[in-house]
Amino acid sequence: MALTAREKEHWPPYRLIEDSIAERAAAKLDKLERLYHVGQDLAWDGRQVLADLIAKHGPPRLPAQKQEGALKLLSILLWGELAAWAISADLAERMEDVEAKMAATSQAHDEARHFYVLRDYLRALGEPVPRLGGIGRRLLLNILTTDSLVHKLIGMQLLVESNALAIFRALCEAEIEPVLVELLPYYERDEARHVGLGVMYLPRLLARLSRAEAARAAVFQVSCVGLMVSAGLTMRDQFREVGLEPRNLATYTLKLQDQIVRDMLAAARGQAVGKRGVRGVLNPTRGIGPRILDFVHPAGGEAAAPAWQRLALEVWKRGALIADRALA
Numbered sequence: 587m588a589l590t591a592r593e594k595e596h597w598p599p600y601r602l603i604e605d606s607i608a609e610r611a612a613a614k615l616d617k618l619e620r621l622y623h624v625g626q627d628l629a630w631d632g633r634q635v636l637a638d639l640i641a642k643h644g645p646p647r648l649p650a651q652k653q654e655g656a657l658k659l660l661s662i663l664l665w666g667e668l669a670a671w672a673i674s675a676d677l678a679e680r681m682e683d684v685e686a687k688m689a690a691t692s693q694a695h696d697e698a699r700h701f702y703v704l705r706d707y708l709r710a711l712g713e714p715v716p717r718l719g720g721i722g723r724r725l726l727l728n729i730l731t732t733d734s735l736v737h738k739l740i741g742m743q744l745l746v747e748s749n750a751l752a753i754f755r756a757l758c759e760a761e762i763e764p765v766l767v768e769l770l771p772y773y774e775r776d777e778a779r780h781v782g783l784g785v786m787y788l789p790r791l792l793a794r795l796s797r798a799e800a801a802r803a804a805v806f807q808v809s810c811v812g813l814m815v816s817a818g819l820t821m822r823d824q825f826r827e828v829g830l831e832p833r834n835l836a837t838y839t840l841k842l843q844d845q846i847v848r849d850m851l852a853a854a855r856g857q858a859v860g861k862r863g864v865r866g867v868l869n870p871t872r873g874i875g876p877r878i879l880d881f882v883h884p885a886g887g888e889a890a891a892p893a894w895q896r897l898a899l900e901v902w903k904r905g906a907l908i909a910d911r912a913l914a
């Protein structure tokens with residue numbers, strides 16, 4: 587192999603693995619822009635997909651014993667999609683980088699489709715859609731109305747999207763109704779992409795936070811998780827009615843959130859901001875996270891839990907049910 591004198595002098599070409607910080611930052615922005623282009627390539631025609639599925643399986647009908655629980659869950663997903671639409675449109679307006687704006691705009695386009703397809707599916711079911719519980723309503727409103735871009739991204743991209751992904755997956759596995767079972771994977775694919783926006787964009791925002799701002803972001807996350815857990819407690823019986831085991835649902839959600847935080851850390855290293863890029867974000871699978879999981883969802887089932895724990899959970903659940911009605 588013939589090398590020029592200059593090539594010899596500079597061999598091995600370290601630059602192949604040592605991109606400059608500026609190049610790495612540009613590469614990250616390229617990836618964000620790619621979310622937009624992939625979103626465009628994979629955009630599905632919601633009207634066509636739903637019409638084809640109904641033609642294939644006939645009009646959707648829920649099994650009588652699962653109807654109440656399934657409708658309650660679908661109502662949460664429906665209004666969650668509307669909130670996600672508004673939040674991603676807001677992100678698109680407020681984020682500074684063009685590439686991030688493109689990714690958020692693509693998400694808004696997806697969320698609009700998710701909302702109208704679910705609305706049309708519910709219309710095809712022909713059943714009245716129950717109102718959203720007050721705690722879920724409060725959670726979505728908190729994320730919708732916060733002025734902080736960081737809080738918005740943590741609430742939506744990290745918490746709500748991962749929770750929605752877990753519910754989509756669980757509803758699919760429970761095989762409640764064939765049209766829904768074939769429809770939800772379309773949602774899942776899009777939601778997985780939406781998580782990417784938070785993973786890639788949050789580190790650069792978090793790295794700039796002061797200590798007090800990072801603490802406020804952590805408090806916001808904890809308050810959202812508290813609302814989610816409380817809302818979950820109010821729906822425990824309905825989850826089971828539909829065939830979803832609450833502990834499995836929570837475990838899967840935490841697994842997704844753990845992966846998101848790891849990916850964020852990797853992204854932060856890529857952007858040369860290191861651990862500063864995840865400050866203010868708590869990994870729910872670390873610290874007291876697993877103990878909270880075991881407390882709320884005892885591994886051997888509620889019946890096998892000690893009396894004090896059953897009592898505490900019962901009190902929490904009753905309080906949550908009262909709040910759920912009061913805030914509705």
Ligand SMILES: [Fe+2]
Nearest residue numbers: 667670697700
């Ligand atoms: Fe969505």
Ligand SMILES: [Fe+2]
Nearest residue numbers: 670747777780
């Ligand atoms: Fe989404």
